Amino acid sequence: MVVGGGIAGLVAARGLAATGRDVLLLEASPLLGGKLRTAEVAGLPVDVGAEAMLARRPEGLDLAAELGAEVLHPTPATSGVWSRGALRALPRSLMGVPLDLDQLAASGVLSPDGLARATAETATEVTDDVSVGELVAARLGDEVVERLVEPLLGGVYAGHARRISAAAAVPQLLAMARRGSLLEQAATVPVSTAPVFATLAGGMGTLPGLVRDAGGFDVRTSATVRALRHLGSAGSPSGWAVTVGPTTHPETIEATEVVLATPSAPTARLLAEVSPEAAADLAVIESASVAVVSLAFRAQDVPDALFERSGFLVPPVEQRAIKAATFSFAKWAWVRDLDPDVVVLRTSLGRHREEATLQAADEGLVRVSLADLTAMSGLTARPVDTHVQRWGGALPQYAVGHLDRVARVRASIARLPGLALCGAAYDGVGVPAVIGSARRAVASLTQAD
């Protein structure tokens, strides 16, 4: 049995079914896919959750290949960053650490003082885990953190650089810092022409349906799992019983194996009885709520110049409402081809512990998005349609020490035969990492076969 029908749960269910097991997937919401979702904006089906996956990790592309899905890459349009009163080219970086100082200087993202500080790297000792922000600020100064690291981490984790673990979020950076100068090593990172990102024809929101169709497993939606207990003795469980459905009509389903592919908070609740220590570790993983505002315009109302950028990031220090805008029509040919007379773009709002930003009606989020877009890109057109997707508690925050926490959780769960965990809370929040965690969960259950 698999609990949770996001991409982790779907991939786990498919992997277990492939070994000949009878698999039932239970999903709390009426829809499968979790943070992968398509919705209609001006009648066009577009992504309102994840819209891309890293192409430099194999798991997402491998899954697409297994499913026979067509993989698409973004157009050559480049991304920008709103900094010091202007939209500027985003310099090449490793999660904000500049890989090309000339490009950084030419971009104007940093002030002259900030640039001078960044180029005069301070040698610091790095031993244990440290936050990405602390690590980079000590080496290259606060401005690199405020104007490059923050917007990039904000885009992936909706988190704050001075809280997110370098070991969990950017291990390459920590390894470089331990070896020596960040800038010297960054200068040797080759410029790659290979695409960094990919999606599927029709968007990432098509992936859940493809996995389900290929799956060979049963699915129940609107089926919230409320409790998990072991059958047999606590020390050596002989199977599992889950309680599913409304509290007024609870149903018990028994299974030999259970994969919990749920976010950390529900996973902690479900583990409370069978592994209190893992539950305690998971319960303290915080998460950030975000919203994606999709806006459709008549193509003729959108200045040509906007087609040259795939979007832009906004550092928190700029104190704007939006933290990023993705010009989907310019970034993805498949979106543009949906209807050449309509262009769709999206903004994202919300950072960890800043839920107040999202405490507005949908119209309010549309209004502030439009105001920021006008100020930052010159787009003054009125949208022909809008869509607001709220994602409560969507992105787990990998605080300093996250890897140790996950190792402890895995050690506790390993003592419970027939139980496995996967999803965004553990080994990375990106779609390929989440797929990888699902494959790992399947392997942990099937290796004894």
Ligand SMILES: Cc1cc2nc3c(=O)[nH]c(=O)nc-3n(C[C@H](O)[C@H](O)[C@H](O)COP(=O)(O)OP(=O)(O)OC[C@H]3O[C@@H](n4cnc5c(N)ncnc54)[C@H](O)[C@@H]3O)c2cc1C
């Ligand atoms: C707005 C946004 C944009 C993103 N953009 C990108 C991107 O462009 N590229 C990228 O790689 N990643 C992106 N991500 C991250 C990525 O989408 C997620 O980390 C990933 O999809 C999470 O998958 P998951 O299966 O672990 O969890 P989820 O998608 O959260 O799925 C968990 C499922 O469990 C269900 N569930 C919860 N509790 C229960 C219960 N008690 N019983 C039954 N079911 C339950 C939920 O309803 C949900 O469907 C984005 C995330 C967000 C929020």
